Amino acid sequence: MKLLSRSEEIVLLAIWRLQGNAYGVSLRDLISEITGYDWPLGAVYVPLDTLTRREYVRKTVSPPVAERGGRSKCLYELTRKGKAALQSIREVQNALWRGVPESAFDKS
């Protein structure tokens, strides 16, 4: 299985964290808050599209909402494949970090 890119990993994890309320705006807000950097919406859509194409996420369309100019929203959730992908990237990361002490990259 192809490894996830960093932005895909971030988006995928954010979808899991939002648990059923994951759509463009909430995802952007969460990610911006965690990374401390104001993400443009477009930067969320790109990995979202890739993930959808690879069937890591599934999307459902909600009924129209007034505050969105009468437009519906796209809610995303993880598929089994998506969860497996997260799992494997975590394993790779753990393996990579294993044995590296916290102090390894201290400025000294």
Next chain:
Amino acid sequence: MKKRLLKITPSNPPGAAERFLRFFLRTEDRDQRLGDFSEIFNEIAASEGERTARRWYWGHVLRSSPGLIMNSMYWGVAMIKNYLLIAWRQVKRQKVYALVNTAGLAFGMAAFILMALYVNHEVSFDGFHAQGDRIQRVIRRWEQSQDQAEMIIGGTPAPLVPTMIKEFPEVADGARVGEVDGTFRVEDRTFSAHGLFADEGFFRLFAFVLLRGERATVLKDSYSLVVTRSLAVKLFGKDDPMGKTVSFSQRMNEYRSGSRNARYDLIITGVAADPPGNSHLQFGFLVSLATVPSAFGPPTILENWGRSNYYSYVLLHPGVQPKDLLPRLAAYSPRFRGRDAAKYILQPLKNIHWEPVMDDIPGNARNDRKLMLILSTVAFLILAIAGINAMNLAVARFSKRTKEIGLRKVVGARKSQLVAQFLGESLVFSMISAGAALGLAALALPLFNGLVDRSIRLGPSVSPSVVLIILGMVVFSGLFSGIYPAFFLSSLRTAATVKGATESRKGGVGLRNTLVVVQFALSVFLLSGMLVVAEQLRFVRVKDVGYNRENVVVMPLRDDLARKNGGLIKAELLRDPRIQAVSGSEFIPLERNDVDNIAYRNAAGGIDSFTAYVANNGKDFFDVFKLRLVQGRNFSPEFPTDEKSAVIVNEAVVRKAGWADPVGKVIGGQGRNLRVIGVVADFNQSSLHDNIDPMMFLLAPDEYAYLSVRIRPGDPRDVLALLKRTIEQYSPNFPFEFYFQDDYFNAKYKDDERFGKAFGAAAALAILIAGLGVFGLVSYATERRTREIAVRKVLGASPGRIVRLLSREYVVLAIPACAVAWPAAWVFMTKWLQSFAFRTPIRFWVFGFSGLVVAALALATAGLKSARAARLNPAERLRFE
């Protein structure tokens, strides 16, 4: 997470930004994503005001766009991959079509590229000077009496520029340039070169690159010399030329200052890059203008208003328009002591390449703006014709694919996608053709450069505008050839296309036939023109011009020493048996010659006069060129008075004066009375473009500008070596110069030959493109009529009959084509022939031949293609019915 205010706000996101966004979002989830943007927008609008919200919206759209564009491309790329695959399969399945299509477009494009390069090169003339917009050349307009045309003269007096800088506040700076030709001597080798006298202003005004030396001072002191890099290499090879002293023999302009040489030493103070080809100022070296008074004296020579032999350039202050100082300049003209009624006017630097000026600076390769317009039109016509041919082929090709189109539609392709596919395919073809065209253009460039007498290069250094034009060409011809089939085929009814039925449309046939007629007509026209030019050139070669130009070597004598010792050289040369006759002369057939008036007593007893060429030469001149004396005698040493008072005239003089018995008649010419002692048969003094004019020969002492030698036929190399040895004894400062009279004769028709070659190349191209055009049309027709052909075969038609049926209508198109092209060619070529005083009549076989060639071309292409269709097994074709 922040809590959102659930409040409906009446404000809307900025429309333009939303449209921009909409463009890059896929239809699939466009709505939801626009919704995301609006949600945040509304929230910000509610909390921080609408203006902040708008700013945020715009900011985010712009920041998001790179990612979105990339994203939307992904899907495009996936589809394009599929289109390319299909296109490639088409190419593989129909190799001939693909080849014909690419070749046709490529040839048209190659012609287009060459013309674009040429026009761009011409338009870019003198465009590289940073201050070019402010530089004006001062020239003179000579208004003659009302019925005569005005004359524009390039030369101006030397003091003009300094005076203008002093007296006109608008003039910031100026430069003077004069012509200088001569020979450099380094050790014992000599090199002739063409250069310019230039003052210090030269490098201040013009952007010519100076590789060594200081721009401000290289041309300051007298005897300073700036050489171009190529001349520096010729003179010194790899050695550093800076500071070296070279001996220079200046060739004085014979027509201006009489014949004399000046020799002086020059010190190299700088090295300049060779001037670019698109500069009207061309030079191999620059000599400081201050050299002129030092070398030729008097010291005030540059303050002389009497002689207009310099070219004046002025730099205006920024913002000054030429018209601001023109009236004052005109009013000043008498003060600037113009010897004549000439008024000083200004000519913008960029116009020097285009405006005809008498006595222009040598090396200015002038051109005609109208020609650029004509060439651009022709280039677009060729491209359009090639594009329409490609379109015909594309229609034929796509018609075979109605099933593919139908299936795509059934599966859900929208019309726009089909259009995009077909346009994409023809764009791909157009790109491949453009690649081939670039190769072709590069191959043809040397030939083309010979035709237009330029040294244009095609390479990475090509200007951005040419790159843009070529890109435009690719897009234009791609769209042009693809747009009709794309819209026509994508709008076919789905049900019909799946069944495989092509709806036959009659509408386009008339247009397409007209197009073929145009192509045929162009081919006939160009072919006839080429043949007429070839006929005339053949006539030129075989025409008896009245003298014998074979085995005659002509040597211009540059050195005074050689000129004064003409008699000695002659005696020395005649000792060799291979040299049959030697004569000095001021006149050589085909050269620029002097004219004078002949005054004679007419039948009524009054005095009349007319102009005639004057030739001062030795008595053996008639032997060298084998001129025939028809009456009287040649000059002879037995008659000592010959030198003072004898004249030999040609038959044209006899005719003009109306003499019955010319020998013994007395005429006035050259300021004295001359007795006619002989009459020489008429011969062409100049090229066959000009009439035979009246001419008188005078016996002159042995001091001539030319020495002509008739040598024995055979290998001339030994004789040339002998000539070189002999002449060099008397002319140590100049390289040995000679030419064969017959070569010179042929060179006079170089322009005509170039014209013929251009016609030939254009004719070949036209025939090729027309052939491809017919091929495309026939392909389309046979494709459309497959079933008809099959049914005819089943009913017993022979393949021959079917070929005749299919190809006849194209061969017939040659008739209207000829009807248009023949008269046009006749008119045009008659006009061209009128530039020759001696010409062949236009022969009718020329027209017959060109018509036949085109008809044969139509027959061959159409026949070949239809023969294939006629041979096919009808069973296969009708199987689906």
